[in-house]
Amino acid sequence: DAGITQSPRHKVTETGTPVTLRCHQTENHRYMYWYRQDPGHGLRLIHYSYGVKDTDKGEVSDGYSVSRSKTEDFLLTLESATSSQTSVYFCAIRKGQGEGETQYFGPGTRLLVL
Amino acid sequence: AQSVTQPDIHITVSEGASLELRCNYSYGATPYLFWYVQSPGQGLQLLLKYFSGDTLVQGIKGFEAEFKRSQSSFNLRKPSVHWSDAAEYFCAVGANSGGYQKVTFGTGTKLQVIP
Numbered sequence: 147d148a149g150i151t152q153s154p155r156h157k158v159t160e161t162g163t164p165v166t167l168r169c170h171q172t173e174n175h176r177y178m179y180w181y182r183q184d185p186g187h188g189l190r191l192i193h194y195s196y197g198v199k200d201t202d203k204g205e206v207s208d209g210y211s212v213s214r215s216k217t218e219d220f221l222l223t224l225e226s227a228t229s230s231q232t233s234v235y236f237c238a239i240r241k242g243q244g245e246g247e248t249q250y251f252g253p254g255t256r257l258l259v260l
Numbered sequence: 261a262q263s264v265t266q267p268d269i270h271i272t273v274s275e276g277a278s279l280e281l282r283c284n285y286s287y288g289a290t291p292y293l294f295w296y297v298q299s300p301g302q303g304l305q306l307l308l309k310y311f312s313g314d315t316l317v318q319g320i321k322g323f324e325a326e327f328k329r330s331q332s333s334f335n336l337r338k339p340s341v342h343w344s345d346a347a348e349y350f351c352a353v354g355a356n357s358g359g360y361q362k363v364t365f366g367t368g369t370k371l372q373v374i375p
C-alpha cells in the first residue's frame with residue numbers, strides 16, 4: 147500500500163466543462179505523477195511534480211494543467227473537457243532514490259466525457 | 261528514447277500450466293525494468309523490478325523475470341498459474357531524465373486463465 151488515494155473514483159461530465167482530479171499521498175514523497183491509461187497505449191505521462199509548486203509536462207500534456215500547493219496533494223485539471231479525454235487517470239508517487247527508485251500507483255479515476 | 265514492446269496482447273493458459281510473458285525494451289544504457297500487474301478496475305501493483313546485479317529477479321506472487329541484455333528482453337515467468345493470476349500485465353522501462361525518472365510502459369498483455 148503506497149498510501150495514495152484518488153478522488154473522485156468515477157466521474158461523468160459534459161464536453162466543455164472543467165474537471166479537477168485529486169491525488170493525495172500520506173508519505174511525504176517529493177515526486178508525484180499523473181498518467182492516463184487507454185486501450186492499446188499503456189500508460190502515458192501527463193504531468194509530474196518534483197516538489198511544492200514545481201511541475202513539468204509529460205508526453206500528453208495538452209489540455210491539462212496541474213497544481214501542487216502542498217506536498218501531499220497533486221491536482222490535475224482538464225480545463226475544458228473533451229471526449230478524447232475520456233480515460234482512466236492514475237496518480238503515482240516515487241519511492242527511493244537512484245537505483246532503488248520505483249513508482250507506486252493509486253487506484254485510478256475513471257472519467258467519462260459526454 | 262526508450263521504448264517497450266509487449267508482443268502478445270492476449271494470452272490464455274490453463275490453470276497449473278507455466279507462463280511466460282514477453283517484454284522487449286529499447287534503451288541505450290542499462291535500464292531500470294519493471295513488471296506491474298493490474299486486476300480489473302484496480303491500480304497497478306508492482307510485481308518485481310531490476311536495477312542491477314543478479315539478472316534473475318524474484319517478485320511477489322511467485323513471479324520471476326530474467327534480464328537478458330543480449331536480447332534486450334525482460335520476460336516474466338511463473339511455473340504454475342493460478343486462476344487469481346488473470347489480469348493485465350505491464351512491462352516498463354525507467355531511466356533518469358534530467359532529475360526525474362521517466363518510465364515508459366508497454367501496451368500490456370491480458371492473461372486469461374482457464375480451468
